[in-house]
Amino acid sequence: ARAGAATAPEDETRRAEAVAEGFRALYGRDPEGVWAAPGRVNLIGEYTDFNDGFVMPLALPHTAVAAVARREDGVLRVHSADLPSPVTELRVDELTPGCDTSWAAYPAGVVYALRTAGHAVGGADLHLASTVPTGAGLSSSAALEVVTALALNDLYDLGLGRAELARLAQRAENEFVGVPCGVMDQMAAACCTEGHALHLDTRDLSLRQVPLAPADDGLALLVVDTRVQHALGDGAYAERRAGCEEGARRLGVSHLRDVPHAELPAALERLADAGEHVVRYVRHIVTDNHRVGEVIDLLDAGDVRAVGPVLTEGHHSLRDDLRVSCAELDLVVESALAAGALGARMTGGGFGGSAVVLTEADAAERTGDAIRAAFAAAGHPEPRIFPALPSAGARRLS
């Protein structure tokens, strides 16, 4: 396979067959099809999506795979091979936010969002299995939502586009699951393509596929999953969101995306009466939005190595201004840089979860060893480290 090719096709076929077989064992009939949607890692542009800003995620080879068939009776049954819980059964015309608080709220929320938007979706049987690590900041939740949305779009012949499906999947998570996330994760799962990062404008969902094949440049992009998740995360996310909204209000813009980077010093001066935290949040959002543009320019110029320091700057901004990092994420960045990595940053919501590291390919193993050694010395659990191979977005497998 060429450098950058992610999932071996035979591997994907085998997983599709296993999930279809699980479906048959569970529901006593054949699925109508099998679909996949990936997890993602965000290269740059963090917390910018709910500020109408820019992000740059890439899809991982890790996917949620779902076997699905329609039902005539308005019943939705969902099951996950990865959990001990039994089949969840719900009536599609009785779906309301809060009616199910288990993992089933992710696929059920998609049915709810589709129906609320007026799309003619009836019942279904769904069985899934996922290789996306959960709660690791790699968006296992959006993979579940998007695989469900794509399957129902195909089976019920809704004719919705990828961006529309992503918006509805976001709505499922916002309204039905109750997580106030932006649209990045769902867009990444729905729209990424193999060998590319997705340059996404979260204001109008316009996007560009940016070629990214680190191996072709003698580089490696690593994901380091710290395997810790600090409880703070949920409340902190809402607090950052509120602080950003206050900043925008005080600056007289609808979203912080509308504050040009060149006008940042003047904008910060105008925030003299606001809380100190608002100043920091605004500085993070405006500079990180700018960093997305810097990374795009460097990739377009073929100067991939120079992306490293921009990632590290982004980490410092998340650590010092937005304050969403944690000891484990800081240690990944510090130990990777000490081992000679070109750059590193936390990715996703923070307070645990994962980081990305850009390194020379021939130093990747040494860098991984250095990170593991630093974690062992600090008494942290051993991190999980794997290459971030830019992979395909959601698709039908069979």
Ligand code: ADP
């Ligand atoms: P992230 O999206 O970063 O992985 P979230 O907290 O947003 O973290 O989503 C994780 C949740 O998604 C899990 O707690 C679970 O409810 C659901 N989930 C993810 N993968 C699976 C799976 N394979 N089977 C069942 N539920 C899953």
Ligand code: MG
């Ligand atoms: Mg999630």
